[in-house]
Amino acid sequence: MENVVEVQNLTKIYDSLVAVDHINFNVEKGEIFGFLGPNGAGKTTTTRMLTGIIRPNEGNAKILGYDIQKEPLKAKQNIGVVPETSNAYVDLSAWQNMMLMAELYGIPKKEAVKRAEKFLERLGLYERQNSKVKGFSKGMKQRLILCMALINDPILIFLDEPTSGLDVQSSRVIRDILLEFPKEGKTIFLTTHNMDEANHLCDRVAIINHGKIAAIDRPATLKNMIKRLNSVEISFDSIIKTETLSEIPYIRNITKEGDKFIISTEDVDNLIHSLADFAESRKLKIINLNTMAPSLEEVFIKLTRET
Amino acid sequence: MYTQFLDQLKRSLGVTKKDIRIYYFKGPVISFGLLMPLFLFLAFLIGSRNLSTDFLISGLIGMTLFFTATAVSPIIAPWEAQLQTLERLISAPISVATLIFGDMLASLIFGIGISLVPLIIGLFIGINVIYPIILISGIILAGVCFSSLGLLLSTPPTNAPSNIMMISSLVRFPVVFISGIFIPLGNMSFWGKIVASLSPLTYFADLTRYCIGGTSYYSILFDFMALITFTVLFFVLAVKLHQRTIYKRL
Numbered sequence: 001m002e003n004v005v006e007v008q009n010l011t012k013i014y015d016s017l018v019a020v021d022h023i024n025f026n027v028e029k030g031e032i033f034g035f036l037g038p039n040g041a042g043k044t045t046t047t048r049m050l051t052g053i054i055r056p057n058e059g060n061a062k063i064l065g066y067d068i069q070k071e072p073l074k075a076k077q078n079i080g081v082v083p084e085t086s087n088a089y090v091d092l093s094a095w096q097n098m099m100l101m102a103e104l105y106g107i108p109k110k111e112a113v114k115r116a117e118k119f120l121e122r123l124g125l126y127e128r129q130n131s132k133v134k135g136f137s138k139g140m141k142q143r144l145i146l147c148m149a150l151i152n153d154p155i156l157i158f159l160d161e162p163t164s165g166l167d168v169q170s171s172r173v174i175r176d177i178l179l180e181f182p183k184e185g186k187t188i189f190l191t192t193h194n195m196d197e198a199n200h201l202c203d204r205v206a207i208i209n210h211g212k213i214a215a216i217d218r219p220a221t222l223k224n225m226i227k228r229l230n231s232v233e234i235s236f237d238s239i240i241k242t243e244t245l246s247e248i249p250y251i252r253n254i255t256k257e258g259d260k261f262i263i264s265t266e267d268v269d270n271l272i273h274s275l276a277d278f279a280e281s282r283k284l285k286i287i288n289l290n291t292m293a294p295s296l297e298e299v300f301i302k303l304t305r306e307t
Numbered sequence: 308m309y310t311q312f313l314d315q316l317k318r319s320l321g322v323t324k325k326d327i328r329i330y331y332f333k334g335p336v337i338s339f340g341l342l343m344p345l346f347l348f349l350a351f352l353i354g355s356r357n358l359s360t361d362f363l364i365s366g367l368i369g370m371t372l373f374f375t376a377t378a379v380s381p382i383i384a385p386w387e388a389q390l391q392t393l394e395r396l397i398s399a400p401i402s403v404a405t406l407i408f409g410d411m412l413a414s415l416i417f418g419i420g421i422s423l424v425p426l427i428i429g430l431f432i433g434i435n436v437i438y439p440i441i442l443i444s445g446i447i448l449a450g451v452c453f454s455s456l457g458l459l460l461s462t463p464p465t466n467a468p469s470n471i472m473m474i475s476s477l478v479r480f481p482v483v484f485i486s487g488i489f490i491p492l493g494n495m496s497f498w499g500k501i502v503a504s505l506s507p508l509t510y511f512a513d514l515t516r517y518c519i520g521g522t523s524y525y526s527i528l529f530d531f532m533a534l535i536t537f538t539v540l541f542f543v544l545a546v547k548l549h550q551r552t553i554y555k556r557l
Contacts, residue, residue: 076400103321104399
């Protein structure tokens with residue numbers, strides 16, 4: 001598989017703080033690569049080094065085969081960047097922002113107009129194309145930033161918290177578009193806090209903490225890394241007291257969440273049989289019964305606590 | 308190499324257009340560009356009534372070009388760093404030289420546009436431009452020179468435009484007073500002439516007086532050579548220093 005991002009010993013030091021500490025990883029062509037970590041872990045610093053916005057103190061990064069330090073113009077020509085904070089020019093209109101980006105990427109006018117119309121339409125901004133960005137909501141600004149990042153038809157797109165703080169509709173539009181990219185052979189480097197987003201979108205994720213990579217793998221594989229008790233979620237058609245359930249064998253712990261009980265156990269099979277016997281003996285109907293696997297969030301919390 | 312140079316040159320026009328739309332094409336900026344040198348000039352005029360109109364108008368053109376070309380260019384970098392739009396520009400496939408050249412072009416266009424106003428006023432009140440081609444060439448060259456100086460002033464890696472404005476004012480005002488705008492170079496003391504020779508505005512003012520009044524302190528060739536030297540020095544220094552400091556703004 002071809003690597004579109006190759007990172008070797010990348011390091012960034014601010015005064016005495018090591019923000020990113022000799023990290024190594026590759027991103028394969030066509031994948032959605034999630035970059036997760038708590039606040040201050042080094043996510044944004046890494047993204048900024050990979051996009052040539054700041055310079056590393058040590059190590060190197062190859063973007064689409066070009067060293068971002070030695071050949072920055074070639075490396076940047078085919079990437080799109082959606083930074084953490086909206087940075088469209090608020091005194092320009094959406095259309096002027098798009099055309100500015102087209103000029104900076106050397107896109108011929110005719111092609112730029114075609115692409116700008118297509119992306120503004122797709123992201124629901126076509127009607128507001130001549131409005132100044134200062135009147136846009138946060139969601140609209142973020143959608144415009146994504147449009148601007150796509151004007152050069154990039155092969156690789158860096159997105160830093162693209163849906164952070166957005167309304168549900170804007171988040172959904174952005175996520176839907178992101179899911180289309182791998183089908184077009186584009187690669188996404190997605191920095192996010194949102195575990196659910198990473199779980200649903202990413203082919204692989206890297207978890208960074210204190211500037212070091214704690215783990216890199218597929219979300220499903222990472223979840224299996226955690227040895228934990230399995231859980232069963234159950235709800236009945238009548239109100240049951242927690243103490244009553246605790247008489248059932250194979251239960252290690254019970255927590256009540258709304259009308260549901262979350263029961264942890266070392267033996268899922270026997271617990272389910274016991275729960276079924278319990279329901280039958282008390283003439284109860286089981287409304288809902290689920291076995292629960294560890295979430296990516298749990299993996300994240302465990303790994304970021306360990307490192 | 309040549310293709311890449313042309314390609315980058317073309318991209319710098321995008322930066323120029325953006326600057327003009329955002330920073331220059333605004334009523335208050337244009338008014339400030341016109342009024343600031345005009346008020347300085349009027350203050351001077353009241354104090355010295357025995358100088359010829361040719362001398363005064365050529366001084367006003369010099370002062371206007373200098374003030375306008377160095378007015379906005381110093382604050383663009385800190386302003387954009389503060390608004391985080393500089394990050395957008397840095398992430399694009401353009402070099403720092405392209406970015407600086409684009410900023411310089413915008414400042415040049417603004418400077419030339421505003422400088423035409425005192426020139427037209429001068430023509431209305433009866434001054435005679437003896438060497439118009441030399442004057443136009445001088446205005447363009449000095450515009451590039453002063454714009455580059457403005458960009459050089461913005462190299463300290465601060466994101467507070469007020470800090471840059473302070474540095475800029477500390478340089479711009481003394482330059483106007485030492486450059487033979489208000490006192491003819493020939494009337495200056497030896498040390499006055501030495502200090503004046505360190506200012507690019509001296510050579511532009513001298514060149515303008517030659518084109519309007521027919522007399523100059525230095526030869527025209529020397530004025531041009533001095534302006535070219537200052538232009539290259541300011542532009543190269545601005546690019547080199549921005550290459551060093553621009554990443555510290557982010």
